[in-house]
Amino acid sequence: MSGPGQWQSPTIKDEDVAWASELMGFGPNGFAKVGDNDTRLSAIKNMDTADFEACPGSGKTTLLVAKLAILANRWRHPRQGVCVLSHTNAARNEIGKRLSASPVSVALLRYPHFVGTIHSFVNEFLAVPWLRSKGNPVGVIDTQIALRHRMGLLSWKWKSAMERRFLTEYALSYDAPNYTGGDKGALTTSSPFYQAMVAVSKASSEIGYFCFDEMFVWANELLDVRPEVATALRERFPVVFVDEAQDNSELQASLLHRVFCEGRSPSRRQRFGDSNQAIYNSFEQAGASTDPFPSSNKFDLPRSYRFNQTIADKVKAFGVIPQSIIGAGPSPSGISTAPKPPIVFLFDDDSVGRVLPCYAAHLVDQFSRDELESGTFVAIAGVHDSSRVEPIPCSMKHYEPNYDAACVRRASSPTTFAQYLARARYEMGGSGNVFPLVFATASAVLRLAAMAGSNLNSVSPKSPHRRVLDLLQNDGDRTKYSELVEFVVSRKGELSKSEWDGCCKQLVVSVAEALADILPSSVQSFLKWPELNIGVEAETDTSKRRIDNLFSYPEDDPIVHVRLGSIHSVKGETHTATLVLESFYYDHHLSELKPWLLGARSGGIKKGSTLEGSRLLGRLRLHYVAMTRPSHLLCIAMRKDAFDGHELVILRERGWQIIECCDGH
Template identity: 35%
Template sequence: MTGHPAIPEVTDDDIAWISDIMGLDDLDVDRKAFLKRSETFDVSACPGSGKTTLVVAKLAILARKWQHATSGICVLSHTNVAREEIQNRLGHTPVGHRLLHYPHFIDTIHTFANRFLALPYLRSNGYPSPLIDDDVAKAFRWNVLQVQERWKFENWLKNKHTSIDEITFCDSDLSVALTSRDFPTAAHTATYQRAQKILLESAAAGHFRYEEMFVWAECLVQEYPEVAASLSRRFPLVLIDEMQDTSQRQAALLASIFDRANGPSVVQRVGDPNQEIFKSGQEQNTADPFPDVGEGRTMSIANSRRFGPAIATLANPLAVISLDGDGLQGSGPQRAAEFSGHSSNLIIVFPDNNTDGVLEAFGTHILEKFEDDTLAIGDCFAVGGVHRPAQEAIGPGHGKFPRSVEHYWAEYSPEMSKPDQHPKTLVGYVHHAQNMIRASEDTAEGIAHFATGLKRLTRQIGQPASALERTRKHRAIRGVLAPAPESLESYDAFVRTFLITMTPMTEELWLGYVPQFRELAGNLCQGDANHNAGDSFLAWEEPQANAVELEGPQEHSENVVKVTSGDREVCIRLGSIHQVKGQTHFATLLLSTFQNQHSSEKIVHWLTVGKSSGTGEGIQNVTRLKQSYVALTRPTHLVAVALRNSAIAKDRTKAMAMLHAQGWEIRDLCP
């Protein structure tokens, strides 16, 4: 396309400038090549390679030299890590401010699809203010049916191993599906038609799940092909981060807009296919596979600055896709680099029916190997691939034991592993907002969170004023309430009392505010409002049920085990592998859990280097290997793996010798 905006060239001087601004260490050849490349290409970046920092550095250089007033850089991912990194590292600079504003767009793939495609399509088809929220959509769909009809329908679904919460659609005709598979009966049946009724009424009310918005995004692109050309000109450079977690549907949509083969936009995709743990085999991206197989269109960064050679050597065999050259390399840790730790990485062998000593062995080992000053560098975690309890009773002696993280510590609560971002009640938003403010010492984010909750209440009693669709909900609410000074003062007074002065919220106080919030929500509606609606959302809820103290990253006492030795102690935080992806730990213990098979028994041959890569493995074991690879590449100093005795029982002596030969230290808990 002639006249398409050009991408600025990145020079050595630019790299020196951003290195000084961001305090980057000497960049090697591969990292400089990533910063300089201006054509369409893919980069596979290993764990701890500083991928997000490199992305931000590249964006800063380009934004500094950007000459186009109405065309910008589009950065897409599954989280807002890149945006947060820009705010943290460059927020005080003019170039950081420039990046976070028009014409550039840095946000999630979901937000991109909604803002530029799905929401315009829905609004032009009679949905002026659709609400995208999984919890709200599921709650609405649950209440579509009458009690008796709903009870029968839910029992039928239960017998099919699913529920109303799983009902969704994948096409614009609202044909019924489940979130993980096809609906279990044909379209002509009364059961199917009952399910479709739920979807039709939900759509008519404007309630959609997050993933359903891709259906409407696809509709706009299909019905108006010129949209793709417009977006390509709007964004001459598209950078997609965490590409390995992009689903088939997401990849196909992006490929239909930004054609990497023939389109005018430059598309640069960054990720690590070995860390693809958020998709099932049915969700694999075959529409536009990553990384590209085209010659010269792929580069890799295989050197990690998170951990040293010892951890790299132990994790490398579990990489499903072998890394180029010598495989995964380690040049870290960046702090306390003098510690090699080759002989300190740990295998804990425990009896099949007894996990009691596993966490204690891990903690004791840490205390033996490190001084307190070194331990202060980071957190210690124990993680498993399965962390939610099963419906069936599983205990010692059961064939699936240990199935999940709770079998290593009975007090483990999966709900406490991270703060609830979508409280079920308005007072839950208040509790969570107060915790956010305590953690960050910044009221803005907490007030914005509470304002989002108030909009959800407004949605439940009527049609929110169109101004509430703005991103800045607090400002939008104050704007809508401005013509009603008493209501505005009431809202401001509540914010001052509970989110600035931080007065603790009690049940008695809350019940006194409920009528006031009904009135406020009514004033935020356009047209008539049912002030008696929203009872469940306005109910009282104890703080512990909805929000947890945010004292540090995942620092929740409910999921912390303390191991002591003499007068010293170490805290071990428990969680799932999925929750810690992207994190850096001081030490990480991979727990054996059960999903079709015991994970330790399926990966032990990669730990002894009897096998490497995922070639020839089925999808279930490929998934295990990817999860194990993610866990083993979190720590800077120490990695540990808990193995069921059955994993090595066939030839214990040989297995122990092979593990020792790879540099593992072994603690055998078996009698």
């Protein structure tokens, strides 16, 4: 077998690009030069190590899949493969779905190739084999379950000490192979308290419970002990693609660099992303310092096929690093109506609850019935979950009191069965695809069994539904599980409290007990049905308690459904219309960004060529992501008292239309 140094990259020719374009339904010229702009054609033909800085809507995933199809068609190496790494499961599934559409490119989803998340790559090729080689079982890789298990091992004395020191359960995680590290505050490593937490982390890990990021600890230990593993992986994967590279953490970037790039005979590596869309879980969090994206070998993809130049001109100033954006959208394959003028909704304390109805009414006025049915309409906030009640508005709950933040969190698992169903309905988005409901039901049952202490080998490649069927030992238990799935699907995941208490809850418990024997009382919180924030509700058996974060308008006979979420939850999506809502973190986000909105500022550079502080840069990146989602209509909602009369004139001169939600109050 030839090593990576001898692997010969195929030369991608114009006829290969035309073939891939035809294969993807774009005709022969889908990636051809447009006027003087040949950036997409150059990117798809480039097979050298490079980074591609892609503006929102540039079609980088489409370009990547086209390039992968060409490679699949030309691949002649039975023991070497293409490695495609994504940041999230959603991105991985999107790539997999597109590859599956072609009998040629579907080959990349099988050996010797790999298409998956960075975490799954680390688990499959590094951490899990290394742990098992040392005799350490790997049963559950789930941060919440692992930390809950460790808390259960900790004595009451040390739990009380954690409370007194305001330490969370994350103090029981670690970042070194001796089980030390994690967020243990100011404790010294020699203190009995510190050692007690290390002991339970070790004990839990030794019987197979791990947090997600702890797998990087063991992957790095393997590379320390057996550096030849990196050489073997480069030989196996001579070419590597990384999608959404701007989101890679230091933990991820440093390990990937170590595996594929550091030292001799590196793999060919191409990364795709947009540094202006690098948003993290907190405003102070930074990205990779080892091998940051983009590198000096950078190529721009400035042409957006999502929105027109009007939206491009409105949003490009919010990019921390100002980039040219050519608005070449919206795509004719979507809704055929013309783009609409951007809107600023203004409100005050008394009218914050009217923002979503005003937005929905505007959608009904601007789009036809067919467009409202086929389009995607979203309202998002930078802070979607907060215990604060002042200053108004703090979070999404000021606009919709029944908003459930857990429904849209991609990075964490739901904490109740009801939240699993709510997230599934959110993913369905009103479509008839019931797969999310089946997936959610199976996942919830597995989590309940794991909470009860059952080690169910969560690293199995099978779907949750298939795993449940395989784990159930007799026909009676399988019948109960089938009844549960049928019950949930027949009601499209919308259950009343009486339906849950009447039979559904017992089915869930019966199936989980078949997997875990006995369910302890500690799991009752997982089985609790949610209460809505309403004053008076008619208690009937048929009343549905919606927590799927869909705002339907009009309430009695809905014409449009607006999906509610955080900005993080919609990253990478394209919407017909997007409403960006004001929210609060140290200050109101959009009010802080008013100079950019009014055209007085652009980018993240202060006078004197220094960057703004991390909090301001975080606001810019977050709202740049938010405002670049829509294809046809961009809306923002802000407090009326954020502007004076002159500033409202400037907004109108810059092309914004003003709608006051507080009219008549």
